[in-house]
Amino acid sequence: MSAAALISIILIIYLHKTLKDSPDAPPWVRYLRFAWIPLMILSFTFESMKVRSIFDFIWIGLMLFLLSFILKRREFSNSRSLLVAVLPLAILSFITAFLNVWNFEIIEKINSYIEIAYPFAFIWLGAYLIIYRKQKKTLAKERQKLEEEERLNKVIAARKDELENLVTERTAEITKQKEELQNTLVELTATQGQLIHSEKMASLGELTAGIAHEIQNPLNFVNNFSDVNTELIAEMEEAIRQGNIEEVKAIANDIRDNNSKITHHGKRADAIVKGMLQHSRTSTGQKEPTDINALADEYLRLAYHGLRAKDKSFNTSYETHLDPQLPKINVIPQDFGRVILNLFNNAFYAVAERKKKEATGYKPNVILTTRRIRDQIEIVVADNGGGIPHNILDKIFQPFFTTKPTGQGTGLGLSLSYDIVTKGHGGNLRVETQEGEGTKFIISIPLRQNAQTQA
């Protein structure tokens, strides 16, 4: 078999193997699968014929065609070494074919050299094929690795996309939640405002009975004293008629005294009405120099009479220990009045509750004390009620914490009071209590930052 035939067969097998899966391969490639069989047969048939040299050219032609085809296709771009492998054999077969055409003496000689060169060319081909196979294997491995990497990259990219989507989704969710929370906050603030307002109205409701009582009393005095004065004037006229100057003078004195009583009680009623209006108005937020003794005393009476009017069986004594030297301090009167009122209401409630439990021998008492301690003033509301149990002591300043039966207390009293004293006035509100002994609430307001120190 000629070398060109062999190379052609090798090339055909190789070509078929490489191109059979390629989508754009020419259609005839499919038929190459078994092409080597007829080619082999043909090759052996030609071999036995005398016209062999002519067929050699056919083989060479086929070989050249295949080589040029392989060179053009990009599928073989990395297998140029195959060409190098077949090159020596191809050249040899070329030369042999040409030499066979001319039958010269020297050619015989050259031919014998060429015959010797053939094995080397075969060895070359074999070696190259082995190297080529190895190369192909490594290449395939590398390609596989690359493909694997690419696949991984794709997976990672997909994951990344997924994660990014997730993040956008979550961000949207969080933004939505944030907006919802903000809305809730706005609603809550509004509700809080309403609650504070209704708490004020509730405490005002508690006050009305006390206010009615507190106004009725001075008005009674006003009426009674002016009636007395009318009488006295009649008596005075009588005395004048009698010429009793001493008596006239005495009566005139009494009339003057009574008149100052009328003025006093008139002012008392006036102050209560003003205080009530002030309590119901929304706070101006304006601090004014305030006589704490007068303010506290007034609210003590209002709270007491308010409870009395509501519950006829309620009764307690109260005492005041007011420091007459107490300087006026700058407070927001409406707010501060509320604080004091809340403390009195709590104190009266506590003693009333205790009295319900301990029928005899218990004397309920509430004590209001004002005093100056160095650079601050203290307002103390003390009661001898049941005291505050240890386990709830840290909760009493929380909004809505109440031990009153449902519907009776908002639980806002102390929390509002705490805010007003601390945030509103830079002061402090603290509690001292002993179970079974009583409770003391102490408001302290610093004088210094208050700036208003003259009495």
Added chain:
Amino acid sequence: MKILVVDDELDMQTLFEQRFRREIRSHEMDFAFAHSGEEALSFLKTHVHEAVLILSDINMPGMSGLELLKEIKGNFHEPPPVVMMITAYGDPENYNQAIKLGADDFLTKPIDFTVLKDKLKSIH
């Protein structure tokens, strides 16, 4: 006759002294004043032998007028002193309780002094 007026309003004293100036001057009536139930009780203890009529407010801090009434009617010598209750709240609850506890009369504020004067004189 000695009349004890019990009221936590201090000006009640001035008012009574003015209103009954003639009676006081003529010693027809003699007034004493207490500003709480407790004070009234200690006064009564030290003035056991004087004929006493008591005019008491109901609504006072500490011992209320009703408690005072109960004490007087329960613990004092026979015959117990006459007790008239005066209240700012003319409600039936207070009235019923006062009568149950043995109050001799029941007046509401503002006090009508003409009526009061007549009542006191009729007891006299």
